Amino acid sequence: MTLGRALEHVRHQMPRYRRWLEDFLRIPSISTDPTYASEVRRAAEWLARRLRNDLQARVMLWETEKHPVLFGEIPGPSGAPTVLLYGHYDVQPPGEAEAWQSMPFEPVVMGDRIYARGAADMKAQIIALLAAVDAAREAGLPLNVKFLLEGEEEIGSPSLPRVLQDHAEALRADICLNPDAGMQGPDLPTITYGLRGLALFELEVYGPKEELHSGLYGGAMPNPIQAAMRVLGCMHDDQGRVTVPGFYDAVRPLTPEEREMLSRLPFPDEEEVRRRYGVPGYWGEAGYTPLERTLARPTLEFHGILGGYVGTGSKTIVPSSVTVKFSCRLVPDQDPDEVHRQIRAYLEAHMPPYVRWELRYGVGAPPVLLPWDTPAVQTLRQALQETWGVEPLLARSGGTIPAVAFLQQYADVTSLLTGFALPDSRAHGPNENQHLPTWEKGIQAVVRFLYGFRG
């Protein structure tokens, strides 16, 4: 049996796939820092060699303003359906070196996990796709396979809309399999049917052109930190709701059926959150569980703030400016550009006349709700079920993968979201890791999906 031979091949070839993973993890393909641009490209070229030399794919690098998009194509039987395999080969910066137990770009196996930046998000997932196709090729590829591997996911996929529009024909596919959404636990294979969108903002508020002595001017000179805190501090009410007019207008309400489904997902309780994160408890929008707030409700989140004198000791000045970074996570049917207009209107209505200010709007990604009852979902459910021996969970994610909405919008390709990164894989944090037994199961599950998919 062909599927059986492919799975057998996976078993035999695991050492080779591990070497691929380790080599890939050694490339610091940090897309958020322009000084690593050549390393990001090196990751794309390394993948291009795997696709061309190991998978015999036809390969193209599509250049963009930032990092290249790698496209690959392996024809299957004539008339067979086509699956598009998505991945991003860029990673987050490692952050504080002291917080890591090993070098972020020197993969190390401890226990049954491999530790490195990008291990979970999502280099192991990309290698799982390559390994599954490699094994299926050996046993007889049952369908047409295409690869779409981008290098800008961690910066919001700004080049992707243009690339998808330019190459919609090449990207034509019956489905996109995207393993960037993780799973809920080692024995909880997961299909994710919803993603939050994202709108990024940076607000700068200006006081006096230069810092002034607060003894001489304090009390009469506008203070930009005071003005920013006054306005931004009122963007949530006592119930944790965002006060920006219109913010919730387009939000699709949670149905009782969906709330019931989401309530089955694991999530740390208040006591666990106190212990693990040192906070007194959860916070957020009244009327929703903490899990619902993170998966199915929009947010306004402050990420960073810097202004005035922040050195040691004191300097009694009226500061000249303050910068605040924040974002909104969005849910269907909110539109990032519309939310941008609402935020701007709020600031125009509330910022006091005694300061100047500027709002910068970063790239937005729309929220996504995917169907969960199609034949393609059914095939993926079955592949996961056969691999883990349990019925997979249906989940939403509070995170954002811009490619999903963009692929739908610009190339008319629907995505299936899953993944083999565990909740404690510490994506974006120190000591990021991939659980290796789960990874191997993930390869098997992708193989099963390739053989099961009928278009």
Add this chain to the structure above:
Amino acid sequence: MTLGRALEHVRHQMPRYRRWLEDFLRIPSISTDPTYASEVRRAAEWLARRLRNDLQARVMLWETEKHPVLFGEIPGPSGAPTVLLYGHYDVQPPGEAEAWQSMPFEPVVMGDRIYARGAADMKAQIIALLAAVDAAREAGLPLNVKFLLEGEEEIGSPSLPRVLQDHAEALRADICLNPDAGMQGPDLPTITYGLRGLALFELEVYGPKEELHSGLYGGAMPNPIQAAMRVLGCMHDDQGRVTVPGFYDAVRPLTPEEREMLSRLPFPDEEEVRRRYGVPGYWGEAGYTPLERTLARPTLEFHGILGGYVGTGSKTIVPSSVTVKFSCRLVPDQDPDEVHRQIRAYLEAHMPPYVRWELRYGVGAPPVLLPWDTPAVQTLRQALQETWGVEPLLARSGGTIPAVAFLQQYADVTSLLTGFALPDSRAHGPNENQHLPTWEKGIQAVVRFLYGFRG
């Protein structure tokens, strides 16, 4: 005539006093930065040599936990009154090097000003005291002179209360002359009868122990920036008043007489403030002019804020903490410790239960209102009037000089505040400078005061 001979001596010795000033300005006696501690000491020792070798004073260095206090004593005729001359030999850090037209610790004369960090605040003022005593000694010292020269004014004079208590006997004097308060213009000699006090605060608000992915936790995890902005942003109302309960209770109201007196002081109008500082206009407590707000009303001022991700681009995290530096300028009869209790009570009442926080209280200085109708003030008025040919202004200052309240409280010595730094001398800023013709007049005025003071 003795006064005449002393003034004559000043004229002849000006080149020597200029050399003193330039040598003194070359010492980077930055008290706010511990790495400069030896330079601060070097400034004290340089002054000790001037007092001992040039003024034949009996000199002592009183050690403290930080920087030494220099005490000097020159006996005059038996039975004569005693004047204590106060100065601080420490300076602010220079700040951004690019903003300076010259090297901050390499004094340069341009036009009729000398440029260097500390020129105005207050090394030229200290040298004016030394020069006046030098000249008076040559002509016949009419009274007992003591010097109190400290090195911690720019960090709030934390060691001074202890020193004053330990050496109250040595410091006994009929009056203290303190030339650290500046003047309102080159032709507006000024006696300052009021200073604002100061209470320094640093608030740290904590969220999750480590930064968390806002896609996974955003909306449910407490955000310390949100909590801090929400509470601190409400510490002023729409009328610019501080909302902390009890904050204004001890504030002595401005009398109509005093408001009339203050209204004569020069202060930039709205158009000038727009042009010079690039702000749309003034801000502050309703019911008071901008000048009154800076001189005679208490404030709560935010100096700096830092939390979360502040690098380039974006990082969508729930931040783990934020730190806010702020202070209150105080007016009679507010007490810094009482204001600290009020601020703490406000935070306890308003900080949300979902975050932990910590309030640090820095050293406080009480506000000061000095009598303006004593014989000593009359002597100083006359000395300034004879030197500039105009009636001096009576002013309050919005700044803080802790020594004034401390000398009163711990050594029972009342201060007279004046000074020869102009409003555009840029104390604490880049290109700090001392107007040299005004400085020479200042030396003459101090000489006149020494000869006029009858105790």
